[in-house]
Amino acid sequence: MSRVYLDHNATMPLRAEARAAMTAAMDVAGNPSSVHAEGRAAKALIERARAQVAAAFGAEGADIVFTSGATEAAALALAGRDLLGAAVEHDAVASHVSGDLPVDRAGRARPAEPARSALQLANSETGVVQDLPAGLAVCDATQAFGKIPVAFNWIGCDMALISAHKIGGPKGVGALVMRRGTELAALLTGGGQEMGRRAGTENVIGIAGFGAAAEAAERELGSGAWARIADLRDGLEQRLRQAAPEVEIAGEGAARLPNTTCLISPGWKGETQVMQMDLKGFAVSAGSACSSGKVRESRVLRAMGYDEAAAGSAIRVSLGPGTTEEEITRFAEAWLAQREKHRARAA
Structure with a gap:
């Protein structure tokens, strides 16, 4: 696909x-x-x-x-x-x-x-x-x-x-x-x-x-295009939180850009998530892209009070005007499947 x-x-x-x-x-x-x-x-x-x-x-x-x-x-x-x-x-x-x-x-x-x-x-x-x-x-x-x-x-x-x-x-x-x-x-x-x-x-x-x-x-x-994007983002967060209640969303409850979600999944390194999702056909990141291709613990999350483990277990998903509901569904299914594999290996 x-x-x-x-x-x-x-x-x-x-x-x-x-x-x-x-x-x-x-x-x-x-x-x-x-x-x-x-x-x-x-x-x-x-x-x-x-x-x-x-x-x-x-x-x-x-x-x-x-x-x-x-x-x-x-x-x-x-x-x-x-x-x-x-x-x-x-x-x-x-x-x-x-x-x-x-x-x-x-x-x-x-x-x-x-x-x-x-x-x-x-x-x-x-x-x-x-x-x-x-x-x-x-x-x-x-x-x-x-x-x-x-x-x-x-x-x-x-x-x-x-x-x-x-x-x-x-x-x-x-x-x-x-x-x-x-x-x-x-x-x-x-x-x-x-x-x-x-x-x-x-x-x-x-x-x-x-x-x-x-x-x-x-x-x-x-035109209101970003309101549609916000609905897609909110739907993604709701689905992931229902299936993975341990997941935390950084900044949840605060005013946020309509396209951005920062998912913290304790114990599952952000770098690993990025690579696994890339292999499944999804481009996401583990923070700012301006680090010469490096994936590192988020100093932003650390400044917000998250501990080292949490800051190292985050990924950013950022949608755009061309993002579709079908793509969000595919991503959610793929991410949750990889999460189950991670949990099985960690057990």
């Missing part, structure tokens, strides 16, 4: 709209910094994408700086700044902040000084959505953008991070969204591209795909 992809939080398959925009952009020969007609045509593609991303992210009036991804956007926003973060932050953010903010059992932080804090809007492993305070310095909206209603102008932060491949755009392109007037020191210097904040010839093809994906994601969110 065909494989079932349930790792959309790691990357979402490329949307048809993004593919078409990128294909068209390949035929635009000019350098966007050139002043001739060919250069202006390439520049026009970038500015169209900038407008598309701004509209989809509710960032009208903000500056959008295209980068190679959310990781570069995080470095650009955070490097050299003394900001606080929580231990549940993505590695791209955690590597630049002091992990001093405590979190509750759901992984939510309550910073006393928002202006000195950088927080994620939604966690990639558990899907838990933060109740962000006003005046936040930096918001990592990478996982939330395109899955739940969110607007940069609602958040009220100085800067936000987003990524194309999390919404069905190409890998290797993202953006730093900035409240106009926010000061920023460029990491890459040279030319004056991206308003002098990120030197280097722009990735025109990738940026065009990002813009098209953002526009498509906005339409999809407005």
Whole structure:
């Protein structure tokens, strides 16, 4: 049978709209910094994408700086700044902040000084959505953008991070969204591209795909497609909990992304589950994909108060717009069958 992809939080398959925009952009020969007609045509593609991303992210009036991804956007926003973060932050953010903010059992932080804090809007492993305070310095909206209603102008932060491949755009392109007037020191210097904040010839093809994906994601969110996904996710959790009552769902009861479930099955290593499900034709993960292919104990779950055994026994299942009820049924049956085999071997 065909494989079932349930790792959309790691990357979402490329949307048809993004593919078409990128294909068209390949035929635009000019350098966007050139002043001739060919250069202006390439520049026009970038500015169209900038407008598309701004509209989809509710960032009208903000500056959008295209980068190679959310990781570069995080470095650009955070490097050299003394900001606080929580231990549940993505590695791209955690590597630049002091992990001093405590979190509750759901992984939510309550910073006393928002202006000195950088927080994620939604966690990639558990899907838990933060109740962000006003005046936040930096918001990592990478996982939330395109899955739940969110607007940069609602958040009220100085800067936000987003990524194309999390919404069905190409890998290797993202953006730093900035409240106009926010000061920023460029990491890459040279030319004056991206308003002098990120030197280097722009990735025109990738940026065009990002813009098209953002526009498509906005339409999809407005259509109610993610409500259907939430129903599929909830049905999966209910079925697994009924058949395997020892299973715990991280963040259960808290507001979560509609597509994400983090299953903790005590005594059954997450790495083993991922490999067994892969052999059965299902792509899931044991946490963030940004660890150079390594499978390791989840520091997010540890920060939430889970012990080492529980944190090492978790997998993440993340659905997408193309996920079907039949695929969820197949996954549940396969996972429960592997669980019974594990229990028999452990007996």
